Amino acid sequence: MTARSPIAALALTLALGGCASSVQQWIVNARVHQGEIALERGDSHDAELAYRLALRVDPKDPRAQSGYVRATAGFAQVLYAKGDFDGALATIRDGLLVDPESVRLAALKRTIDQARLNHEIVVSNYPSYREAGAALARSYEQLNVTNKQLLRSLKRFNYTFDDVDLVNAIKRSYELQLDIAKNGNRLIAYRQLVTSGIPESASEAGAPATTSLLPLP
Numbered sequence: 001m002t003a004r005s006p007i008a009a010l011a012l013t014l015a016l017g018g019c020a021s022s023v024q025q026w027i028v029n030a031r032v033h034q035g036e037i038a039l040e041r042g043d044s045h046d047a048e049l050a051y052r053l054a055l056r057v058d059p060k061d062p063r064a065q066s067g068y069v070r071a072t073a074g075f076a077q078v079l080y081a082k083g084d085f086d087g088a089l090a091t092i093r094d095g096l097l098v099d100p101e102s103v104r105l106a107a108l109k110r111t112i113d114q115a116r117l118n119h120e121i122v123v124s125n126y127p128s129y130r131e132a133g134a135a136l137a138r139s140y141e142q143l144n145v146t147n148k149q150l151l152r153s154l155k156r157f158n159y160t161f162d163d164v165d166l167v168n169a170i171k172r173s174y175e176l177q178l179d180i181a182k183n184g185n186r187l188i189a190y191r192q193l194v195t196s197g198i199p200e201s202a203s204e205a206g207a208p209a210t211t212s213l214l215p216l217p
Contacts, residue, residue, distance in 0.1 A: 024057050024058060025058075027054070027057050028054045028057050028058045028061050028064060031050045031051065031057070032050070032051065032054050032061070032063045032064055032067060034046075034050035035047045035050035035051040035054065035064075035067045035068075035071060036067065038050055038071075039067070039070065039071060039074070044071050044072075044074030044075040044077075044078055045075050047067065047071035047075075048071040048072055048074075048091070050067075050071075051064050051067040051068035052068060052094075054067075054068075055068060055098070066099075068095065068098050069098055069099045069102050069104075069105065070104075072091050072092065072094055072095030072098075072105065073092075073095060073104045073105055073108060075091050076089075076092045076095070076105075076108055076112075077108065079091060080108070080112050080115070085112055085115070085116045085119075088108075088112050089109065089112055089113075092105050092108060122194045122195075124197075125193065125194060125196060125197035126194045126197055129190075129193070129194050132193070133190065136183070136186055136187060136190055139179070139183050140183055142179070143176060143179055143180065143183070146172050146175050146176050146179065147172075149168075150169050150172035150173060153165045153166070153168040153169040153172065154166075154169050157169070
């Protein structure tokens with residue numbers, strides 16, 4: 001075997017090094033592109049993953065860094081909206097490792113920290129708030145059903161010209177008014193319970209009231 005000269009060996013090393021660098025840059029570009037597409041379609045989870053994989057190849061790439069911070073902020077917001085405080089805060093911490101000065105991440109962290117504190121206060125005041133809130137939401141959803149029935153009667157009158165359809169619409173209108181009033185009162189009572197744990201009726205009856213622990217609107 002012919003011995004390779006020092007110059008030839010050096011040239012081969014430089015060529016291989018350049019090839020490796022090109023492959024790394026291609027991978028980073030591909031991952032950054034994947035992240036951009038994911039963000040455009042509103043998929044912050046896939047975007048976060050794509051940018052994170054790009055940073056594994058080149059932790060200093062500015063596009064990957066910027067994209068990762070945007071993706072983590074978006075993904076943390078999604079987790080926060082689902083009530084996953086721990087997951088959201090962990091995602092924010094990952095983003096802050098890349099950009100400790102991110103104003104968006106810092107602001108979102110403060111918001112989530114405050115929401116977690118509010119949640120603890122609500123639970124301590126009214127442990128069954130979730131079930132009561134879900135029942136209240138169902139009551140308001142029923143208003144949509146009644147309203148659709150009212151509209152259906154009005155539309156029917158446009159081709160039947162039967163005043164029975166108008167009578168039905170009037171009945172639905174009164175039902176809506178009554179249900180809205182009832183739900184409004186339930187909503188007021190619900191707010192009172194989650195903020196101080198004391199029902200409106202109890203405070204009106206002379207029960208000792210406590211100051212609400214949550215800020216008033």
